[in-house]
Each structure stands twice: as C-alpha cells, then as structure tokens.
Amino acid sequence: MKKAIYISLVLTSFLLLSVSVYSDDYSSEIIVELKPDYNCAADHLHIPGMIKNKSNVTLGKVKVEGRAYDENGNVISSTTSWVDSVNIAPGKTTTFDLEFLDITGSVHNKVKSYDVKVIEVEKALP
Numbered sequence: 482m483k484k485a486i487y488i489s490l491v492l493t494s495f496l497l498l499s500v501s502v503y504s505d506d507y508s509s510e511i512i513v514e515l516k517p518d519y520n521c522a523a524d525h526l527h528i529p530g531m532i533k534n535k536s537n538v539t540l541g542k543v544k545v546e547g548r549a550y551d552e553n554g555n556v557i558s559s560t561t562s563w564v565d566s567v568n569i570a571p572g573k574t575t576t577f578d579l580e581f582l583d584i585t586g587s588v589h590n591k592v593k594s595y596d597v598k599v600i601e602v603e604k605a606l607p
Contacts (some may be wrong), residue, residue: 508599510536511543515597526584528595532564533574540569544601547579552593558583561600569603 483488512533528547530580548559558581566575584592 496499507536507538507602507604509542510534510545510604511540511599513545513599515598518595520589521580523587524589526579526581526589528579528597529576530573530579530597532569532599533577534569534571536575537571539571541603541605542567542601543569543575543579543599545597546600547581547595549581549584549592551591554594557588557591561594561595581603 496595498523512535513530514533515528515530517529521527526549530545532543532545544561545564546559546561549557551557560579560581562579563576564575564577569575579597
C-alpha cells in the first residue's frame with residue numbers, strides 16, 4: 482500500500498513538473514523569418530528559415546509548422562519540425578528547415594503559397 486502511494490506521488494510530481502514547462506506561451510515572443518524555398522535531391526519541397534527569441538527567458542525547444550496551399554487557399558500539405566538549436570537565449574536566433582515529403586513532382590506546381598508558425602515552445606529548465 483505504501484509503495485503504491487509513493488509511486489502515485491512520484492508520478493504526480495513528475496506530471497506537475499512537465500506541465501510547468503509549458504505553462505507560459507512564448508510563441509508570440511518569437512519572430513519567424515523565411516528564406517527562399519528549394520527542392521532537395523529527392524525533389525521534396527523545403528522551406529528554410531530562422532527564428533529569433535524576443536522574450537526575456539531562454540527557450541528550451543521550439544517547434545514550427547509549415548503549411549502549403551493551393552490557388553484556392555486549401556491546404557495541400559503540412560509538416561512540423563523542431564528548430565536546430567535548444568536553449569535559445571533572449572535575442573538569439575536559430576534556423577529550421579521544413580521538409581514536405583509528400584510535395585514532389587507535379588504537386589510542386591499546385592503550391593501557390595505557404596506559411597510557417599510556431600506551434601510549441603518549451604522554456605529552458607533552470
């Protein structure tokens with residue numbers, strides 16, 4: 482019985498700690514800048530770019546999402562990726578490269594626009 486209570490307390494503490502990492506939303510404190518897209522050797526669409534941490538805290542990990550649209554604004558494909566660095570200090574930048582594995586060949590011609598946004602941010606642990 483004591484062992485079950487102890488395990489329950491440990492798991493609860495772990496869950497509370499992991500939730501606190503996401504307690505503040507820093508996505509509005511990140512600037513996303515896109516670089517020219519390109520096709521890799523496998524003919525996949527890539528959208529490279531960089532993010533800048535405008536907050537006053539060091540960010541642990543940042544995940545971005547890219548969406549590609551057709552001429553009518555319909556989503557053709559979406560993909561996500563973590564940026565290339567962790568522990569991004571205030572004012573610092575890092576890069577990302579979103580790869581759309583399902584945009585190859587003639588599908589490239591259907592892509593008329595795309596966007597990228599921050600979808601997940603972890604504050605760096607002390």
